[in-house]
Amino acid sequence: MSNTDRLAQLSEAGVSIWLDDLSRERLSTGNLADLIRDKHVVGVTTNPTIFANALSNGAAYDAQVKELAERGADLDATVRELTTSDVRNAADLFRDVYNATNGTDGRVSIEVDPRLARDTDKTIAEAKDLWKAVDRPNLMVKIPATDEGLPAITAALAEGISINVTLIFSVERYAQVIDAYFAGLEQAKANGHDLKGIHSVASFFVSRVDTEVDKRLNKIGTDEAKALLGEAGIANTRLAYAKFEELFASDRWKALAAAGANAQRPLWASTGVKDPAYSDTRYVDQLVVRNVVNTMPEKTMDAVADHAELTGDTVTGRGDEARGVFDKLSAAGIDVPDVFVVLETEGVEKFEKSWQELLETVTGQLNKAKG
Template identity: 50%
Template sequence: MSGAGLRRLTESGVSLWLDDISRSRITGGGLAELVRTRRITGVTSNPAIFAQALAAGSDYAEQLRALASRGAAAEEAVWELMTQDIRGACDVLLPVHERTRGADGLVSIEVDPRLADDSAATVAQARELVRAIGRPNVLVKIPATDAGLAAVADCLAEGIGVNATLIFSAERARLAAEAHIGGLARAAAAGRSLAGAESVASFFVSRIDTAVDALLDRDGSAEAKALRGTVALAAARLAHEQHTRAYDDPRWPALERAGARRQRLLWASTAVKNPAYGDTRYTDGLIVRNTVNTMPETTLHAVADHGLTRGPGWDERTYAHARHVFECMSWFNISLRDIALHLEERGLKQFTASWHRLLDTVAPTLDGAPR
């Protein structure tokens, strides 16, 4: 698919974001090139991505030496490294942010995943990140746990843009929308402008198929095999249904008149993990207006080469088919609610492990430098 094909995809209402960040990509012009040639309009990041970037390149050596010379601890150093990268990405995407009047050109940075069950500490760190980065197009990523959703609402009430992340179920997607509406309602009641408090809700797609397919494979029947690879897209579509219906809230029309924009669903974890599936499966199946699809560069180029450019449109039949897929899971005693909770817990553990890898990567450099 050519650049024109990607243009047609974005004209279908899908914003394309890059699920990757590194200093070499920012300073070397790679991100700007993707904005120019691949219609990238945003960036997502997480502790695992930063850990990979830090381990892979020497772009951080000079800053690490400066941090070591002043006696910075590992955690302080990690935050400074990450916020500098986010600030640089925000600068690259600022023209997109201005052109879209704040709807796109956004860059996400995640709070410490160890704070997932502490809403007050999460909000405090969100404030500090926004202050440290000092750019209007930053989004703070907050896991959509129970405590995290309270923090999402609190941040939006203060005018802080939020990416509610690690969502694996329609229920969580609806709760993320409700947190968005509630936070903006509080902001409006306090007389705060609603412009700039952008929000997305990140629904993780491929991990659902990985978990469910393993259970279907264990069953081994022909019926189970026929359902492999169907649940993630069905779950995403039901999340879209519930998320959209949340905006029937009677408070929303007044908020919209005051300048609020709907929180968008962001399709995350879109790299295909099963080589038996097409490499554009989680983009082709999720073309729906007013959503975001964030993907690593390999997936982006696959979509550019041979992905679909238009979806068939979603209606009640789309949601009814998704519900049928979910009903079929009962034949195999598969609880999709339990799987969603397991994936949320596992995602937090993985991000926490990546955070510790960051600290472990940085600490020896700091300790070994002359003071």
Template identity: 60%
Template sequence: MSTPANIDALANAGTSVWLDDLSRDRLRSGNLAEVIENKGVVGVTTNPAIFANAMSQGTAYDEQLQQLAAAGTPADTAVFEMAADDVAEACDVFLPIYERTNGVDGRVSLEVDPRLAKEREATVTQARELAAKVGRENLMIKIPATEECLPAITDVLAEGISVNVTLIFSVSRYIQVMEAFIEGMSRAAGAGKDLTKIHSVASFFVSRVDTEIDKRLDEIGTDAALALKGKAGVANAQLAYAAFQDTLLNNPAWNALAEKGAPVQRPLWASTSVKNPEYPDTLYVTELAGPHTVNTMPENTLDATIDHGEVRGDTLSGTTDSARAVFAALDEAGVNLAEVWTVLENEGVEKFVNSWNELLGTLAAQLDAK
């Protein structure tokens, strides 16, 4: 296996590269194996929008849809039957990486129904069901970091299920996520679970922060405001990384768990494709490299990183002061940051729910036609 130089450089800086995409076509064509072999990818994330795109196109799912239709399977059950099969197959493809890295990488994520984003008990129940259905050690269940689901994150980890916490936008919410993680791992330890098998990442969204804040800076329109465009996303992630060091790495409660073999919950940079074409297309990769991190990328961002990314080693450590200065300037310019975080979380849930509902409608029609 020959890893591209820039992906190798990211790994040397401490950043694992995961692919933010999965489809049956990608699996069955051998493309996923090729991406692992030729592009240095060591994990995969999925979300409702990714599966909506995969299952709404082509013919890869037709045979299974025929079987599900014959069994009278409703659309919301069918979608998880198909998604779980894809994820299980992907887990098998990544198994050698999972074993080689002692479970740190070789991970595949599957998200709970986004309509459950404010329902703790239903989220825990579905996480348990999906983990059993996929039946692979290298699975991660994705749970949104809504206020209502923070206890669900703790509950699921306590049962020994690895978790990818998703839709994190603010540092304050991220700190709550890390606290939920520590509590979950503590409960798992108390229940006699093998902590070495319970892994977690915290998916901190980047580009959407710039999209929302840039819009507000344009509305303010002053020179000072406009000069801040494109700076918030990276600065926010840098502050998240500082919080990771303070709240987790330097936390005695966490260190006690680490001594028992618990793996650290790594920050994962998500939403890393640049939405503004004026910004460098590798902005959210090269500026966010550092120890104990993951960057999950759509393939176009991955290809750009391989082709012309300027990886400069650890670009996260030592950035706290400059990142704080960006946010002080945003506050001074008149950006209502508390409102930004609320809008982004609500929109994030809404986008996934809309994608899911569209997919369910499409699948219901396909099932009826079989």
């Protein structure tokens, strides 16, 4: 099977392939256009870490920074201009995909300032500002699924803004995210918005679950514990899909669907494998199911193209098996609720750290441009 065949097979199985990366260089060199044409890429996600890496490498942003410095733009305005310019240009590149899929794919995501993850009102304001600044119908604004983020998700959807809900780790939190989505659509309908134009994905993180659980299993050290290494991430994600099937079969959802609403698709995020002992395609070929997104680093995408073992649907009907994994984890001594609290807290902190690195990089670039 050729490289393109594997990615085509994944796409035909109902998995939308999104690239988990964006940079000015990818846009200017034609790399992103090549991925759309040759690798079945139908969307892009970004986050603070991705932008921090992009702006710290190379001189691709120097001309725009110089122009902004000459205009007297401050640090926050400069960061906003640099990041939204990339997202806007990527959205334009994906416009044909967006049109061909009636808005399901062809999506580009940008995240609210991670320093606002615990502030509902400021997150809502930032989501509105980003939606206006990018001004493209195929944008998705990313809002984290923190306690404070949930009402912000509802409020932004109520304004007709398409949302990528990020940093979801537990199935319990995911159920709250779906409830926030339903509430947002209900309010959007009441506000007179056409529900057909509102789209959303729910980004469920995979590899970080294995990283945290495996660390705890190794510390426990028993044979029973070690037998569960590498089981949690995929089981957790399969449970999320079972919850998706359950809640999107409810009467509440059926009423929204009758009004033209689009289902909020699950998105598998954090699919780059952290542990070299594991297959580098496991978070793709073990999570194949229709109507989902898998957002991958290019390295993972290349690995899938080269040697993924695609055997059809590897998710549907495996909820009971996945629940059994978590029963065993609890029996082995894993405090599962604490795992998810730690992961959410660390997730917010990591993005805050990346944002600070981004600000420091741009500060240096602004100072250089000002001489």
